[in-house]
Amino acid sequence: FILGSGEYAIDIMQAKEIIKMEKITLIPNAPYFVEGVINLRGNIIPIIDLKKRFNLEESEGDKNTGIIIAKIEDVDMGIMIDSISKVVSMANSDIQPPPSMLQGIGQRYIKGVGKMEDKLLVVLDLDKLFTNEEDDSGEEEASEPES
Numbered sequence: 838f839i840l841g842s843g844e845y846a847i848d849i850m851q852a853k854e855i856i857k858m859e860k861i862t863l864i865p866n867a868p869y870f871v872e873g874v875i876n877l878r879g880n881i882i883p884i885i886d887l888k889k890r891f892n893l894e895e896s897e898g899d900k901n902t903g904i905i906i907a908k909i910e911d912v913d914m915g916i917m918i919d920s921i922s923k924v925v926s927m928a929n930s931d932i933q934p935p936p937s938m939l940q941g942i943g944q945r946y947i948k949g950v951g952k953m954e955d956k957l958l959v960v961l962d963l964d965k966l967f968t969n970e971e972d973d974s975g976e977e978e979a980s981e982p983e984s
Contacts, residue, residue, distance in 0.1 A: 838905065838918040841893040846925070846951060846958040853906045853913065855921055875904075875915060882906060884915040890966065891946070909963045916963075925958075927951045932960055 838845055861873040861884050870890040874881050884904060888895055901920035906913055932949040948962040 838922055839920045840887055840891075840918055843893075844922060844956065844958055845887075846927070846960045847905070847907065847916075847963055848948075848960075849924060851907045851909065851963055853908060856904050856906060856915075858902045858904060858917075872917065877906065877913075877915075880913065882913050882915045884917060885966070886917050887966075888917070907963055909966070925953065927953070927958075927960075 838847075856877070859875045859877075861875055863873040864871065864883075867873065870886050872884040872886045874883050876882075887893070903918055903921060904915040905918055905921075906915050908914075931953075932951045934949050935947040936950070945965050946961055948960040951958040951960050
């Protein structure tokens with residue numbers, strides 16, 4: 838899929854479906870990268886903005902903007918994308934570990950870089966996007982202090 842000026846990939850086994858952009862209901866005090874929630878056939882789905890998560894330049898959505906519904910740690914989540922490219926088959930041998938120069942916050946979200954005929958795809962590790970030391974869920978703030 839396309840996000841900003843880059844092309845990214847996720848494991849197709851985590852993707853459930855791709856839907857058109859819907860009206861998102863904002864959630865107060867949500868982490869900065871959570872746009873809100875949508876009602877998808879009776880299920881409430883949190884919507885994540887990867888551009889905010891990755892500190893990419895914001896852009897206005899267009900008719901190609903959509904949401905990938907993915908299962909992340911047994912929870913359905915929506916990931917906002919600029920547009921879908923295509924489903925590609927890639928052998929594990931075509932996916933290289935991320936370069937060491939990407940040390941820091943970005944590298945832990947990257948499973949690797951996939952080599953296609955004429956381009957490179959950044960393969961994201963969706964499970965690590967929402968489980969790390971810098972947990973932005975705000976749960977600590979919501980719990981009452983012990984006395």
